[in-house]
Amino acid sequence: MAFEFSFTADQEAFREAARAFIQRVVAPAVPAMDEREEFPAASVRALQQEGYFGIPVPEEYGGLGLGKVGYCIFLEELGKVDASHGTIVGAHTSLGMTPLLYFGTEEQRRRWLIPAAKGDKLLAFSLTEPGSGSDSGALSTLAESVGDRWSLSGTKLYVSNGAEADTIIVFAATDAKLGPNGGVTAFLVDKGTSGFTVGRCEKKMGLHGTSTAELIFDHVDLDRDHVLGPVGRGFVVAMTALDVGRVSLGATMLGGMHTAASEAIKFASQRTQFGHPISDFQAIQFKIADMAMHEHALRQMVYQAAAHQDRMGTDVAKWSRADRADKTRESAIVKCLASEWGVQAISESLQIHGGLGYIRGTPIERAYRDARITLIFEGTNEIQRLIVARDVLARGL
Numbered sequence: 001m002a003f004e005f006s007f008t009a010d011q012e013a014f015r016e017a018a019r020a021f022i023q024r025v026v027a028p029a030v031p032a033m034d035e036r037e038e039f040p041a042a043s044v045r046a047l048q049q050e051g052y053f054g055i056p057v058p059e060e061y062g063g064l065g066l067g068k069v070g071y072c073i074f075l076e077e078l079g080k081v082d083a084s085h086g087t088i089v090g091a092h093t094s095l096g097m098t099p100l101l102y103f104g105t106e107e108q109r110r111r112w113l114i115p116a117a118k119g120d121k122l123l124a125f126s127l128t129e130p131g132s133g134s135d136s137g138a139l140s141t142l143a144e145s146v147g148d149r150w151s152l153s154g155t156k157l158y159v160s161n162g163a164e165a166d167t168i169i170v171f172a173a174t175d176a177k178l179g180p181n182g183g184v185t186a187f188l189v190d191k192g193t194s195g196f197t198v199g200r201c202e203k204k205m206g207l208h209g210t211s212t213a214e215l216i217f218d219h220v221d222l223d224r225d226h227v228l229g230p231v232g233r234g235f236v237v238a239m240t241a242l243d244v245g246r247v248s249l250g251a252t253m254l255g256g257m258h259t260a261a262s263e264a265i266k267f268a269s270q271r272t273q274f275g276h277p278i279s280d281f282q283a284i285q286f287k288i289a290d291m292a293m294h295e296h297a298l299r300q301m302v303y304q305a306a307a308h309q310d311r312m313g314t315d316v317a318k319w320s321r322a323d324r325a326d327k328t329r330e331s332a333i334v335k336c337l338a339s340e341w342g343v344q345a346i347s348e349s350l351q352i353h354g355g356l357g358y359i360r361g362t363p364i365e366r367a368y369r370d371a372r373i374t375l376i377f378e379g380t381n382e383i384q385r386l387i388v389a390r391d392v393l394a395r396g397l
């Protein structure tokens with residue numbers, strides 16, 4: 001395992017440019033977005049036009065060609081400002097474009113990946129169902145082969161970007177008795193396809209800028225161009241995308257933790273009780289120390305994992321078994337610790353703000369509501385621990 005890592009001058013310049021753009025375009029849109037519970041269409045459009053919806057995709061497919069490290073730099077900066085925007089970018093990039101880049105045919109990459117990376121089309125990823133969450137291979141959505149076409153029927157749940165996406169990566173059982181080991185296939189379903197409708201959009205505790213949609217498929221007729229990856233290999237497609245998603249969730253949370261810690265430090269230095277700034281009290285200092293320690297550790301972990309994925313490249317056929325297993329273990333570790341440390345940091349920052357932290361409309365109150373889902377989505381932390389434990393028991397520490 002390689003441990004050396006540093007940012008290049010180009011990556012530092014990209015961070016500065018992204019930070020300035022996010023501050024100018026995204027930050028002002030966030031309070032109204034959160035209050036109105038609306039998809040932030042204008043700021044998303046501006047990010048798309050700037051190329052930020054195609055960061056890790058190679059330039060030949062319409063992206064910026066900055067790899068997973070560049071992508072995580074951007075998400076760290078975005079996470080400092082807003083988790084909803086981070087989720088919208090993540091659902092599109094990690095979960096939507098990864099399957100196309102890694103498993104798509106050349107024709108599929110030209111038809112679906114290029115417009116997505118250029119920001120002309122939005123993607124979503126639809127695995128979860130009413131009866132299948134953590135047990136994500138046990139799908140009830142069925143795709144039946146009809147001659148050389150497919151008929152897709154079923155109901156999906158909780159799809160981020162589901163209400164706005166132009167194309168959804170949908171996972172369906174093509175051989176229910178095989179389950180995840182050969183019985184799941186990925187399909188590309190475009191908005192407007194006959195038989196496909198967007199159902200209910202959930203009201204949520206946080207992430208008010210994101211849609212979390214039910215998707216209904218009623219005998220949706222698809223030709224073989226809409227099959228993404230080999231028939232029966234859909235579970236591998238889904239898990240490969242989630243490995244990217246879990247690291248990018250870590251990057252977004254890294255930004256969120258940084259803001260929580262910065263706000264805590266600022267507030268604790270200004271707020272006086274018992275004749276002292278509250279930062280003089282050891283109980284407050286320990287909270288700040290924990291935030292700083294976790295942020296320091298998470299930064300190493302996120303960029304090591306992202307750099308590893310960049311070194312592996314996008315040619316799935318060339319990946320060694322050990323590299324695949326390392327990647328999956330690293331992604332699970334990053335996701336689990338990022339969400340737990342992040343939720344802790346944001347909660348402790350709110351505590352340091354006292355009653356003010358609980359008042360609706362303060363950034364820390366919004367961050368607290370937004371952060372809680374990170375323990376659950378992209379695979380719950382119980383499932384991340386199962387992934388790590390199984391790999392450790394099989395291959396050792």
Ligand SMILES: Cc1cc2nc3c(=O)[nH]c(=O)nc-3n(C[C@H](O)[C@H](O)[C@H](O)COP(=O)(O)OP(=O)(O)OC[C@H]3O[C@@H](n4cnc5c(N)ncnc54)[C@H](O)[C@@H]3O)c2cc1C
Nearest residue numbers: 125126127128133134158159160212376377378379380382
């Ligand atoms: C805001 C939001 C956005 C989402 N976005 C998407 C998306 O874009 N695409 C998508 O496909 N899905 C999405 N999801 C779904 C999300 O990934 C699932 O909710 C999550 O994987 C958990 O599934 P579940 O809700 O069915 O819980 P369940 O699987 O029913 O789990 C319930 C509880 O049981 C625990 N549990 C289950 N099995 C085990 C086990 N073997 N050992 C120990 N504990 C276990 C879980 O950890 C959890 O605590 C989203 C969800 C939300 C709320």
